[in-house]
Amino acid sequence: MSVSELPPLSSAPGPHVRAVHDQFHGDLLEVSMGPHHPSTHGVFRMIVTLDGETVVKLKPVFGYLHRNHEKIGENTSYLGSMPYTDRLDYLCSMTNNWSYALAVEKLSGQTVPERAEYLRIILAELTRLLNHTCLAGFLLQDGGASGTPLMYAFREREKILDLFEALSGSRMMCNYQRFGGCRADAPPSWLGAALTLADNYGRFLDEFEKLLTGNEILMARTQGIGRLPARLAVSAGITGPMLRAAGVAYDIRKVDGYGLYPRFDFRVPLGDHGDTYDRYMVRVLEMRESIKILQQALRDIPGGPVMDTKARLRGFRAKPGEVYSRIEGPKGEIGFYLISEGGPNPYRYRVRPPSFVNLTILEDLCLGHSIADTVVILGSIDIVLGEVDR
Amino acid sequence: MSDAAPPPPTLTDAERDELRRQGILLTSLEELYNWGRSHSVWPLNFGLACCAIEMMAASMARFDIARFGSEVFRPSPRQADLLIVSGTVTKKMTPQVVRLWNQMPEPKYCIAMGACAISGGPFKQGYNVLKGIDRYVPVDIYIPGCPPRPEALLHGLMQLQEKIRGQAISGRDAPRHLQPDMACDYPVPEFGQHDLEPPQNPALWQPPVLTRKEGA
Numbered sequence: 307m308s309v310s311e312l313p314p315l316s317s318a319p320g321p322h323v324r325a326v327h328d329q330f331h332g333d334l335l336e337v338s339m340g341p342h343h344p345s346t347h348g349v350f351r352m353i354v355t356l357d358g359e360t361v362v363k364l365k366p367v368f369g370y371l372h373r374n375h376e377k378i379g380e381n382t383s384y385l386g387s388m389p390y391t392d393r394l395d396y397l398c399s400m401t402n403n404w405s406y407a408l409a410v411e412k413l414s415g416q417t418v419p420e421r422a423e424y425l426r427i428i429l430a431e432l433t434r435l436l437n438h439t440c441l442a443g444f445l446l447q448d449g450g451a452s453g454t455p456l457m458y459a460f461r462e463r464e465k466i467l468d469l470f471e472a473l474s475g476s477r478m479m480c481n482y483q484r485f486g487g488c489r490a491d492a493p494p495s496w497l498g499a500a501l502t503l504a505d506n507y508g509r510f511l512d513e514f515e516k517l518l519t520g521n522e523i524l525m526a527r528t529q530g531i532g533r534l535p536a537r538l539a540v541s542a543g544i545t546g547p548m549l550r551a552a553g554v555a556y557d558i559r560k561v562d563g564y565g566l567y568p569r570f571d572f573r574v575p576l577g578d579h580g581d582t583y584d585r586y587m588v589r590v591l592e593m594r595e596s597i598k599i600l601q602q603a604l605r606d607i608p609g610g611p612v613m614d615t616k617a618r619l620r621g622f623r624a625k626p627g628e629v630y631s632r633i634e635g636p637k638g639e640i641g642f643y644l645i646s647e648g649g650p651n652p653y654r655y656r657v658r659p660p661s662f663v664n665l666t667i668l669e670d671l672c673l674g675h676s677i678a679d680t681v682v683i684l685g686s687i688d689i690v691l692g693e694v695d696r
Numbered sequence: 697m698s699d700a701a702p703p704p705p706t707l708t709d710a711e712r713d714e715l716r717r718q719g720i721l722l723t724s725l726e727e728l729y730n731w732g733r734s735h736s737v738w739p740l741n742f743g744l745a746c747c748a749i750e751m752m753a754a755s756m757a758r759f760d761i762a763r764f765g766s767e768v769f770r771p772s773p774r775q776a777d778l779l780i781v782s783g784t785v786t787k788k789m790t791p792q793v794v795r796l797w798n799q800m801p802e803p804k805y806c807i808a809m810g811a812c813a814i815s816g817g818p819f820k821q822g823y824n825v826l827k828g829i830d831r832y833v834p835v836d837i838y839i840p841g842c843p844p845r846p847e848a849l850l851h852g853l854m855q856l857q858e859k860i861r862g863q864a865i866s867g868r869d870a871p872r873h874l875q876p877d878m879a880c881d882y883p884v885p886e887f888g889q890h891d892l893e894p895p896q897n898p899a900l901w902q903p904p905v906l907t908r909k910e911g912a
Contacts, residue, residue: 371783374819374824691745
């Protein structure tokens with residue numbers, strides 16, 4: 307879909323602009339939210355200018371978790387950067403690993419055995435389940451439902467983390483994928499446990515949705531709040547569930563068909579209104595599609611090696627050149643851009659973080675809404691500061 | 697040895713247990729006070745990075761930090777007893793962390809959770825990463841790991857409880873806030889031309905001195 311086909315943005319001033327110019331007699335109030343604020347998902351700061359309770363200006367302040375990921379990546383060997391990618395978006399280490407491994411594989415022309423491709427898809431979809439479940443919990447926590455939805459979400463998260471730990475040895479920082487395959491093979495018992503989890507996850511989603519989806523308070527807090535027009539989403543480079551909630555059918559799993567995704571039968575859920583409720587709903591529907599992918603992958607996974615026999619990890623030198631690889635992470639397009647000059651480490655190492663790019667339209671979403679809504683809108687964008695600030 | 701007065705007679709643990717079985721509780725004010733304090737340590741709801749997710753996991757159903765009386769995560773530093781520095785402290789964030797610590801009322805404790813909070817961890821070589829929060833804030837418990845498992849956080853919390861139970865209410869072993877000559881306010885660093893000014897609080901941390909052996 308091209309930008310020209312999308313409906314145009316309205317040029318009429320919104321209600322917030324009228325509030326400033328016509329009826330406004332008092333003082334504006336500037337509130338600094340963060341970097342220590344329970345709802346900002348880490349150390350993120352918003353300088354919000356308020357007219358009463360209505361947001362008239364919002365200035366995001368980044369950099370409180372800028373830990374020099376890219377600069378460190380330029381001074382570290384290709385393999386040495388893999389554990390750092392875990393710590394980018396620390397909820398989704400497996401998809402970060404995959405995107406980085408894909409970049410180096412493209413650079414060096416390595417192939418990946420079929421079993422490893424299946425394992426990568428299984429782990430990426432498990433990560434998607436984990437991320438979307440936690441997001442729904444955090445969103446509701448920000449909305450004021452203290453505790454309960456997050457408890458349900460973390461109960462399921464622990465089950466997925468147990469699988470990750472059994473396979474990679476670590477709960478959160480898996481450091482599992484390598485260029486040319488995966489670090490360790492999954493035993494049949496692990497595949498069985500993953501299939502049990504996938505089969506039971508639908509029941510958890512039913513329970514979760516029964517609590518939330520039709521909930522009157524959730525609908526009142528999220529429907530019509532933070533509406534994102536499709537044209538703005540496309541021109542700002544928004545990706546992932548946020549873009550699809552605005553009604554644009556763009557999923558890199560379908561567009562690029564990387565890995566073995568073309569073999570799988572799944573649908574891409576789209577939103578109608580682009581509001582916060584749609585962003586919640588699209589993620590719930592995506593989880594149901596992920597379960598389908600998981601069941602297909604766990605049924606069809608072939609035997610064989612999980613590492614390319616010609617792969618060389620230590621002392622690895624890439625051919626000179628530059629490469630960009632991207633995958634559909636749970637938050638959107640996670641990409642790595644590498645320039646190699648033939649040395650043991652990349653000359654330039656750049657991350658394309660989905661949550662940073664998705665955060666750029668925060669002000670457009672929040673203008674005209676109340677200060678309490680900014681918290682819910684921020685929650686629905688789904689940011690992780692490790693990735694925003696890098 | 698000398699003809700000093702013999703120590704006052706004390707009860708053995710077995711005798712105490714026997715009395716407790718008969719419904720008589722013998723304790724000192726100090727023990728009662730510390731027992732109460734150690735079982736209601738309220739942490740500050742303050743996440744920095746990856747470790748914050750594991751901190752949250754520790755407060756959820758599976759690990760259930762409520763068993764140790766610490767489930768009341770307070771969003772305001774004025775109501776908190778415990779600062780869990782959970783993640784990488786960058787130089788941009790350091791003044792805010794120290795200010796939060798200053799805003800907490802005494803008695804207060806600090807846990808450095810994870811490699812980053814202890815020493816900068818994997819990001820130590822980064823130009824914007826503080827190489828350990830103990831340069832500005834007195835740390836009571838260090839929990840290594842990247843990130844530490846929730847069980848490790850619970851273990852750290854139990855160690856802290858042990859430490860609280862061992863504190864005196866008066867005298868030389870009394871905690872900081874009961875000693876009039878101890879500072880409770882810590883200087884907040886500022887951005888200088890190149891780095892944080894001062895680069896550390898010299899009363900808390902000093903760079904290690906390397907001494908050469910004679911003739912080496």
